[in-house]
Amino acid sequence: MESLEQIKARAEAAVPGAKIDIVPNASPSQQLSLKIDNQHAAAVAKFMRDDPALRLDFCSNVTGVDWLDRTVKKTIKVKQMVDGVEKDVDQTTEEFFPGYLEAVYHLYSIAHKHGPVIIRMQTANRTEAHLPSLTSIWRSAEFQEREIFDLYGIKFDGHVDLRRILMWDEFEDFPMRKDYREPDDYEYEPTPHDDVLEKAKQHYAPRPELDGAEKLTAQQTE
Amino acid sequence: MTVGFQELKQAPPKMSARLQGELMEVSMGPQHPSTHGVFRMNVALDGEIVRKLKPVFGYLHRNHEKIGENTSYLGSMPYTDRLDYFCSMTNNWAYALSVEKLAGIEVPERAEYLRIILAELTRLQNHVSLLGFLLSDMGAWGTPLMYAFREREKILDLFESLSGSRMMCDYMRFGGCRVDAGDDWMLRAKAIVDLFPKFLDEFENLIVSNEILIARTQHVGKLSAELAISAGITGPMLRASGVNYDIRKIDNYGFYPRFKFRVPLGDHGDCYDRLMMRVLELRESLSILQQAFTQIQPGPVMNPKVKVRAFRPPIGEAYGRIEGPKGELGFYLISDGTANPYRYRVRPPSFINLTILEDMCLGHTVADVMVILGSIDIVMGEVDR
Numbered sequence: 390m391e392s393l394e395q396i397k398a399r400a401e402a403a404v405p406g407a408k409i410d411i412v413p414n415a416s417p418s419q420q421l422s423l424k425i426d427n428q429h430a431a432a433v434a435k436f437m438r439d440d441p442a443l444r445l446d447f448c449s450n451v452t453g454v455d456w457l458d459r460t461v462k463k464t465i466k467v468k469q470m471v472d473g474v475e476k477d478v479d480q481t482t483e484e485f486f487p488g489y490l491e492a493v494y495h496l497y498s499i500a501h502k503h504g505p506v507i508i509r510m511q512t513a514n515r516t517e518a519h520l521p522s523l524t525s526i527w528r529s530a531e532f533q534e535r536e537i538f539d540l541y542g543i544k545f546d547g548h549v550d551l552r553r554i555l556m557w558d559e560f561e562d563f564p565m566r567k568d569y570r571e572p573d574d575y576e577y578e579p580t581p582h583d584d585v586l587e588k589a590k591q592h593y594a595p596r597p598e599l600d601g602a603e604k605l606t607a608q609q610t611e
Numbered sequence: 612m613t614v615g616f617q618e619l620k621q622a623p624p625k626m627s628a629r630l631q632g633e634l635m636e637v638s639m640g641p642q643h644p645s646t647h648g649v650f651r652m653n654v655a656l657d658g659e660i661v662r663k664l665k666p667v668f669g670y671l672h673r674n675h676e677k678i679g680e681n682t683s684y685l686g687s688m689p690y691t692d693r694l695d696y697f698c699s700m701t702n703n704w705a706y707a708l709s710v711e712k713l714a715g716i717e718v719p720e721r722a723e724y725l726r727i728i729l730a731e732l733t734r735l736q737n738h739v740s741l742l743g744f745l746l747s748d749m750g751a752w753g754t755p756l757m758y759a760f761r762e763r764e765k766i767l768d769l770f771e772s773l774s775g776s777r778m779m780c781d782y783m784r785f786g787g788c789r790v791d792a793g794d795d796w797m798l799r800a801k802a803i804v805d806l807f808p809k810f811l812d813e814f815e816n817l818i819v820s821n822e823i824l825i826a827r828t829q830h831v832g833k834l835s836a837e838l839a840i841s842a843g844i845t846g847p848m849l850r851a852s853g854v855n856y857d858i859r860k861i862d863n864y865g866f867y868p869r870f871k872f873r874v875p876l877g878d879h880g881d882c883y884d885r886l887m888m889r890v891l892e893l894r895e896s897l898s899i900l901q902q903a904f905t906q907i908q909p910g911p912v913m914n915p916k917v918k919v920r921a922f923r924p925p926i927g928e929a930y931g932r933i934e935g936p937k938g939e940l941g942f943y944l945i946s947d948g949t950a951n952p953y954r955y956r957v958r959p960p961s962f963i964n965l966t967i968l969e970d971m972c973l974g975h976t977v978a979d980v981m982v983i984l985g986s987i988d989i990v991m992g993e994v995d996r
Contacts, residue, residue: 416927416946417715446840447856450930450941450958495930495943495958499840499856505930529843532966540674555669555995564674 390503391442393421399440404432412509422493422507427521430510431547434526437496437506445496445506448527451534453541455515455567458488488515490543494523494530512543515566522548540565634662637977641670645748645981648991652968652980659976664969671995679955684710684922687955689781694957695993696778697737700729700770701935703783708864709931709942710785714924716917721910722787723866728800728903729782730865730933731896732770735807736763737936738847738889738896739814741988745886746818748985749827755817762810765803772796785922786914797904804900811897815890828882832971832983835880842967845960846938847888848987852880858934865933869906870899885986923950937961937988957996961989 391399397409400423407429412422425433437445460483467480490512497504512518522545524530534545535554542563545551553560562569581589640651649670655663675694679687691706692699704726711718718726743759767777773792774780782789792800818824834844839852849856857874859867875891877884924946932941938960945954964987972980 414927416713416925416929418712418927418929418931420929448843449845449932449939450943450956452943452954452956452958454945454954493943495941499854502856502861507930527843528838528841529963529966531842532962536962540676553669555672557669565677 390498390501390506393423393506396437396443396506397423400433400436403436403440404429407433409433420505420507422509424509424511427510427512427519430508430521431523431526434494434508434523437508438526443506444498444500445504447497447499447504448494448523448529449497449505450493450495451523451530451537452493453537453543453565454491454493455541455565456488456491457515457567458486460485489513490515490518490541492520492534492537492543494527496527518543519546520544521546522551524548539563542566639977639980641667645985647744647985647989648994650984650989650991650994652984654977654980656977659978661972661975661977661980664972664980666965666968668965668991669995671991673996675957675996676955679957680952683950684785684924684952685919687952688784689779691957692779692781693992694959694996695935695937695940695961695990697740697990698733698936699778699780700726700733700782701933701940703780704730704865705931705933705935705940706942707783707785708933709929709944710924712931713927713929713944713946714785714922716786717914719787719911719914720866721791721907722912722914724903724907725788725792725912726783727865727867727870728792728900728907729770729773729780731900731903732766732800734896734936735893735900736766737988738893739763741985742814742818742886742889745982745985746824748981749824751823755814758810758814758817762807769796769800769803772799784913784917784919786917788912791912797907800900801904804897804904807897808894811890811893819887819890824886825883827979827982828886828986830879831882831975831979832885832986833879833881834967834971838967838970839880843963844938844967845964846935846988847892848885848938848964850874851877851884851888853877858932858939862932864931870902872896872899882982882986921950923948928954932958935960937990937993938964957993959993959996961987961991961993962996965989965994 393411397411401407401409408426410424412424414421437443463482464479466477468475469478491509493507493509496506496508510520512520520543522534524534532554534548535551537543538545538551539553539555540563634655634657637654637656638651639654640646641649651667653665653667654661678690688703688706691702694702739759740763743756746755770780771777773796774782834852836852836854839849840854853876855874855876860874872895875888877888926946926948928945930941930943932939940960941958943956944952947953971983
């Protein structure tokens with residue numbers, strides 16, 4: 390298989406305006422990936438599937454990743470004049486990286502038996518998460534993009550049937566996001582104790598004489 | 612009040628007249644015995660013919676991936692057993708393989724052989740029980756399934772004596788296997804594998820030329836090679852459509868290049884081909900097992916350099932995959948340098964093989980839907996995760 394640089398160069402030549410970046414990966418797995426801009430993603434994906442040398446006809450794995458906002462603190466020594474004497478002073482700079490959601494596609498070729506070529510798309514931010522759907526190019530993305538929509542909340546524009554797939558339809562939040570907080574649900578423990586009991590107490594009306602669970606835990610601790 | 616025969620005869624069939632030309636919606640499942648777990652299909656029927664079918668699942672969803680992100684790398688290992696609870700050994704292997712890729716860990720030779728032996732034993736018991744289930748779905752209640760389970764139980768006994776558990780084996784570790792298999796275990800395993808072809812011949816005779824089975828499976832649920840590739844179908848189901856793609860041959864993971872085996876392919880991609888694919892793969896697995904028993908040499912089963920505590924792979928990501936009994940089982944891991952994976956993703960073959968269930972069922976009768984679903988070979992623990 391040709392190198393990622395070659396794929397990038399050919400894809401950018403085939404799809405005018407496309408912007409592809411090679412994402413480094415320091416892991417021993419050495420699986421680098423290509424970051425594709427959202428506007429030309431469908432065209433680039435189609436090129437990768439149909440190009441006779443690539444023929445990435447098999448989209449194996451589609452998945453989402455959540456990257457939170459992060460600030461990276463950097464300390465640099467700066468020479469500064471303090472009281473007429475030049476000294477090294479620590480200067481801290483904070484760089485802010487806004488969070489985003491990401492969809493990662495692992496592509497293989499059954500025709501040429503090579504792979505993987507990993508492509509990824511990033512949303513602009515975490516609130517208005519939109520990405521183009523690649524289901525029309527690889528049918529295998531259908532359920533997997535639905536799963537990403539369900540668990541990460543990325544809306545795939547152009548998807549034929551974008552509904553929740555694993556969670557129930559009435560569910561509101563996106564549980565795989567890193568900042569997801571589970572609902573204040575205490576009912577899964579029939580006899581609540583410890584922190585679940587603390588939660589449960591907030592929901593029960595105060596009735597210490599009737600609350601069997603509290604009595605039970607009180608006896609156990611004695 | 613009793614209704615006389617004459618009145619019954621004269622009563623106009625109002626209900627059926629009203630339904631004419633309209634589709635009837637039926638919710639099949641989630642508690643249907645043929646859905647292999649809690650799985651539902653919303654079917655729109657025209658008489659007995661399926662015109663629309665939407666699979667509904669998630670009843671067993673426990674957000675396996677989130678739990679994986681909140682535990683250490685090793686902590687997820689026993690939990691992978693619960694994905695596809697028929698094939699815990701291959702689940703372990705796929706996860707261990709991915710982490711080994713992520714952290715760059717070598718595996719000793721004996722451990723690789725043990726992994727191959729256990730994975731092929733898993734394939735034996737998975738395929739044989741699938742055949743039993745499929746016959747059960749087609750109305751051959753009891754007997755074939757019990758025959759299949761008798762053989763499966765022998766293999767599960769082997770797993771139990773090696774790992775301590777029949778199904779939740781939790782046997783593999785990053786950089787090897789948990790315990791070594793003794794000589795007596797090898798002899799027992801070899802005895803079971805030696806006897807297996809006899810059972811398989813008998814079982815094949817029972818099913819292959821059976822007139823009912825042929826009528827129920829041939830030309831049912833045809834899947835073209837183009838659609839199968841596009842829909843990401845893997846495993847025996849893809850090969851039944853005539854696509855030569857076996858990850859054991861493509862990726863050459865483990866020591867599979869050292870083994871001689873063939874990849875059986877189907878012609879028509881119908882349910883019969885899918886069923887026979889399992890029988891043929893069983894024979895190839897038996898051949899791999901016999902080769903493994905002669906090739907395996909004593910030695911260590913665990914890479915001593917691997918840290919068990921404070922195991923932190925370097926920052927980066929890796930995707931590892933193996934040819935599981937149901938298809939391509941992959942794990943995608945992102946490490947941020949801490950003890951827990953930043954992203955832990957399972958690529959479940961059962962889930963993705965369900966993508967084209969509707970395409971395969973359209974135009975067939977309700978009774979065929981059960982056969983088609985059975986021939987996909989799904990396990991809900993893996994679909995719902």
